[in-house]
Amino acid sequence: MLVEKTTKNKLPIKEGFRILSFIFAAILVSACSSTINFPNSEVIPAADAKLKVEKNDNNNYELEFEVENMAEPDRLTPARRNYVAWMETEKHGTINIGNLRINRKNSGEIRTVTPYKPIRVFITAEDRQDAVTPSTQVVLNSGEFKVK
Template sequence: MNRKVMTIEKAKSKLPIKEGFRILSFIFAAILVSACSSTINFPNSQVVPAAEAKLKVEKNDNNNFELELDVENMAQPDRLTPARRNYVVWMETESHGTINIGNLRINRKNSGELRAVTPYKPIRVFITAEDRQDAITPSTQVVLNSEEFDAD
């Protein structure tokens, strides 16, 4: 029994250098990928207190920013006071102002998602209730707000 344990231990200690380098490279790549993305949790909202929103921002190889917004427990916009038809997601940028990045559709399970890619560096994302999904400026009815963040 002792002999088998020693043989296994010797075999483990003789891992080829190439294999060890490959393992270290994989670990380094995983750390690098996770370092290039940020996850932002939105604070609780007074307008829709049960809503939970999470935003993932990642800079891709083309120096664009990929945004993935996931929302759960969000009331339909027609249940708000005053009632609205749409939720619009806005992105405040470092140098290009506030941009409408899309309509957030809420399904029957009160959740929704929005995916967007932009060349502009986001510093804040917020959701407003709107009558039109193609609004040019946000209304004052802010439903969720990420607060400012650093997307580098």
Template structure:
């Protein structure tokens, strides 16, 4: 009986250590509530790779089509704030639905050599701009990696 209890305790300890190691490797950040698209929810997972780049995985749900905003826009653009390089355009979001759900969802996966300090999404007329417009749809708080 004592041997079985020791094995269970050791297995629980090993599992706890594995969960801690995996959670220490990646940080998940939630976007703040939006006044522009109140139903939108989003998260960003950031993981520093072996080569010191930052792997960024962004997921957003219930983001309205940009043409339905007031005023209507063409595209959503994701911006990353960094201490070294300021604000950078890291990509465009496109909304889609799955075959099993009518809920709009968007995702973006990218890699950056720069340490992020924050993220925000704007509605734009052009995806290739170097500077964000005024319609901020979602924003994170400050990020400390």
């Protein structure tokens, strides 16, 4: 009787190797990103904000800022027209990264890419969305952080 060799044992090893490779890649990618949860705001206590910062293959920083339970800026005292997101950088000062629009569900988001290393992100209430310098009416502040 002729016994055939089977490769049944090799298939699970190959599959296991693929799974381990995928897990290693996921860990490697997640090691390059940071998630920052903003502390409670004294101005808008119900606001819940988080920021994800990731350095990409081009050595740029991808920022994803999301906020929930955010009051419209015209409900603040004093009332304003816009929320503006600002990024404080390691070497290039403070930069306006965009207007934070709040939708009907009281949430909003900003996604941007920058060559500058961020060390802090904060939101101010402004009369103009194209403000060059931030007002003193800071409504959310990440505090200083380090990007991995």
